[in-house]
Amino acid sequence: MAAKETIGIVGAGRMGQAMTRHLIRHGYAVLAQDIEPKAADAARALGAAVAATPAEVGRSCAFVIVAVGYDSEAEAVILGKDGLLETMKAGSIIGVSSTCTPEHVKMLAEKAHARGVEVLDAPICRGQRAADDGTMLTLCGGKPEVFQRGEPVYRTFSKDIVLLGDVGAGQVGKAMNNFLLWVNGIALIEAGRLSEANGMDLVKLREALLISSGASDALKNWENVSFLWALKDMQIVARMADQAGLSMPIAGAIKELVKDGRRIKTTNPPDWTGRGGKPKH
Secondary structure, eight states: OOOOOEEEEEOOSHHHHHHHHHHHHTTOEEEEEOSSHHHHHHHHHTTOEEOSSHHHHHHHOSEEEEOOSSHHHHHHHHHSTTOGGGTOOTTOEEEEOSOOOHHHHHHHHHHHHHTTOEEEEOOEESHHHHHHHTOEEEEEESOHHHHHHHHHHHTTTEEEEEEEESTTHHHHHHHHHHHHHHHHHHHHHHHHHHHHHTTOOHHHHHHHHTTSTTOOHHHHTGGGOOOTTHHHHHHHHHHHHHHHTOOOHHHHHHHHHHHHHHHHHHHSOOOSSSSOOOOOO
């Protein structure tokens, strides 16, 4: 396979490593950076070159994916000292694949645009198994020409890619997707407990529900529902609701319930699959 351009990855953790592997498999070179030495070493083992700072990545790459965990981390690696914008050339693109608040990614895009760099708002969905399989969903916000530039890069690890609107729309889509996921996840804990109390075989019940109106992706992939990022997701939803002046009592309840959801899922979850129900990752 002919070598393609070098793609930067800032944040070579669990998801960043999966991206790195698929990009390399599709003929791209990868320059990765992470503050954690183990993550950097893992990226190197996959065949990526490793940089010491985001600025070093930006100096060498015209397309960089940011895959860190939080708003503050995305801001630091893009705008901070030794950040991407210190060195990225005009015409370059930053794909923000962190899960951020919509207003935060809009702010990052404005700062980048002032330097001649465009942002593709590109959070990813479907979790770790899809990352490993290369079947993620990428929800995008940005200019059509920026999306067109980024689509073949994201296609290496995404089965589906959707442009939802301008910068910020990708993050809104991701927030709504995850809100609905955690509604279903909490409901499955409660429904499982109630079913067990009434002597039901959860495995048989699950088989029936998956062909009925009670079906959900959370029920289908119950073992992969970890609640790891659930509180962060619901905090984003709550902030969006406050900014919009909307009363969202269900979202407020789910925000509190996911705190126990993570503990329950890692200790004694309802065994919908007959294999224990604890997350595999």
